[in-house]
Every structure is written in structure tokens, then in C-alpha cells.
Amino acid sequence: MSGAGEIRVPVLELFSSFQGEGPRVGERQIFLRLAKCDLRCAFCDTPESYPTPDTARVQMAAPHGPDERPANPLSVDAILAACRRLDEPPGRHASLSITGGEPLLHPQAVHAIAVGARALGLRVHVETGGHRPGALQHVLEVVDEVSPDFKLESVTGQKTPWDAHADTYALLEASGKGLAIKCVVGADTPATDVEAVARFCAQHAPSIPLVLQPATPFGEGPARPTLGQLYALHDAAGRAHPDVRVIPQVHTFLGLR
Numbered sequence: 001m002s003g004a005g006e007i008r009v010p011v012l013e014l015f016s017s018f019q020g021e022g023p024r025v026g027e028r029q030i031f032l033r034l035a036k037c038d039l040r041c042a043f044c045d046t047p048e049s050y051p052t053p054d055t056a057r058v059q060m061a062a063p064h065g066p067d068e069r070p071a072n073p074l075s076v077d078a079i080l081a082a083c084r085r086l087d088e089p090p091g092r093h094a095s096l097s098i099t100g101g102e103p104l105l106h107p108q109a110v111h112a113i114a115v116g117a118r119a120l121g122l123r124v125h126v127e128t129g130g131h132r133p134g135a136l137q138h139v140l141e142v143v144d145e146v147s148p149d150f151k152l153e154s155v156t157g158q159k160t161p162w163d164a165h166a167d168t169y170a171l172l173e174a175s176g177k178g179l180a181i182k183c184v185v186g187a188d189t190p191a192t193d194v195e196a197v198a199r200f201c202a203q204h205a206p207s208i209p210l211v212l213q214p215a216t217p218f219g220e221g222p223a224r225p226t227l228g229q230l231y232a233l234h235d236a237a238g239r240a241h242p243d244v245r246v247i248p249q250v251h252t253f254l255g256l257r
């Protein structure tokens with residue numbers, strides 16, 4: 001391949017695992033974690049994605065193959081060749097999950113990778129903070145599903161970009177490609193905040209499920225809510241949204257990456 005295949009993008013890691021979050025939990029996926037993030041969430045479990053590492057960690061074979069350390073940035077051709085190697089025999093993985101960092105900082109590369117991954121028979125799943133609707137529009141036609149976050153100021157410690165979220169959700173609602181809107185909740189998350197998010201999501205993306213994800217304690221981030229708190233938060237969200245689910249992260253529980 002030439003042209004799009006020569007686009008280069010900084011990669012943190014590429015590996016085979018099980019999806020640990022949201023409605024696709026348990027699905028066998030190839031994970032492509034792109035470097036760089038323009039947010040600084042208090043609960044971030046991948047702060048190593050902020051700078052561009054000199055080399056990427058690329059698993060050579062699934063499930064237990066050794067890692068290679070190619071120099072960053074990687075070409076789209078190299079990324080697709082690694083996906084082909086990992087998905088051997090073909091069909092072992094349901095999809096390629098493009099995550100980060102914030103993958104939509106690299107829309108040209110994500111577009112080219114998505115086209116190539118689909119040609120390999122992989123569904124393309126994108127995870128994003130939901131604050132880059134312009135970049136989302138650029139890739140939406142060639143990806144299969146998108147899972148944006150709703151980042152509550154009381155949880156992330158950062159101002160919530162309501163307007164960007166509204167534009168992102170409108171694009172996903174219109175395209176039918178919104179898998180779920182994920183909202184991390186902690187022990188101190190006010191029920192009024194969660195109800196406001198649920199109302200906002202129901203207004204801009206009524207057909208997309210809202211997933212409340214209990215925080216996994218990490219660094220300075222929020223504590224995990226108790227079961228009683230989760231029931232109260234679900235009740236609050238359920239007053240404003242027709243499809244609210246509670247799904248914890250399972251990869252930490254399973255000891256997966």
C-alpha cells in the first residue's frame with residue numbers, strides 16, 4: 001500500500017486482549033492504543049499516553065507472543081501488518097479497538113487504519129473523550145462504532161465540554177454508530193450531576209445507552225462507589241434516560257491489560 005499506508009502516528013501499544021468496558025465487555029479485540037491526550041482526567045489509568053514514547057510495544061502473536069519495540073511514529077502499513085499477524089487465524093478477533101490517549105487527535109491516521117482493518121475483516125471500534133466532533137466527522141464513515149465518554153467535572157477535575165459533547169452525540173445519533181456513552185462515577189459523585197448528564201444524553205442521543213462505570217481506584221482519582229451509591233446514581237439517571245446500565249471495568253479484575 002502507498003499513500004494512506006505511509007501516514008505515521010505515535011503508538012503506545014498494539015496487543016490482543018478482551019474488551020474490559022462497556023457493552024462489548026468480554027469480546028476478543030486487537031487494541032491499538034495511540035499516544036497523546038489533550039485531557040488530564042483525575043482517574044486516568046494511562047498517563048503514559050500523554051507524551052510520545054520513543055518506541056511502541058507491539059505484540060508479535062496472540063495470545064502470548066513476544067513484544068517488538070519499533071521506533072515511533074509507526075506507519076499505517078506497519079500497524080495493519082501487525083494486526084494481520086495478531087489475527088491469525090483470521091477471525092480470532094471480532095474487532096480492532098482504537099483507543100488512547102485520545103485517538104481523534106490523529107484523524108487522518110485513524111481513517112486510514114480503519115479502512116485497512118475493515119479490509120482485514122475486523123470491525124472498527126473507536127473510544128474517545130467525545131470532545132473532538134470535527135475529527136469524529138472525518139472518520140465516522142469508515143468506522144463501525146464509537147464509544148464516547150461523558151467526563152463529569154466532579155470526577156475528572158476538568159471542565160466538562162458540554163457543547164463538544166452535544167455535537168459528538170448528535171453525529172452519533174444521526175449515524176447510528178454510537179455504541180454507548182460511558183460516564184465514570186465515584187463515591188463522591190452527586191446524584192444531581194448524574195441526573196443532569198442523563199437528561200443531556202437523552203436530549204442529544206436518545207437511542208444510545210448510558211453506561212455508568214464505577215471508578216477503579218487509581219492514583220489521585222475518585223474512590224469506587226458502594227453498591228448503595230450505585231443504586232442511588234442509577235435511580236437518578238433512570239429518571240431522565242430510558243436505557244441506563246451499570247458496567248464495571250473487568251480487565252483489572254481479570255489482570256488483563
Ligand code: SF4
Nearest residue numbers: 037039040041044101
Ligand atoms: S481521556 Fe483517557 S487518556 Fe486522556 S486523561 Fe482522560 S482517561 Fe487519560
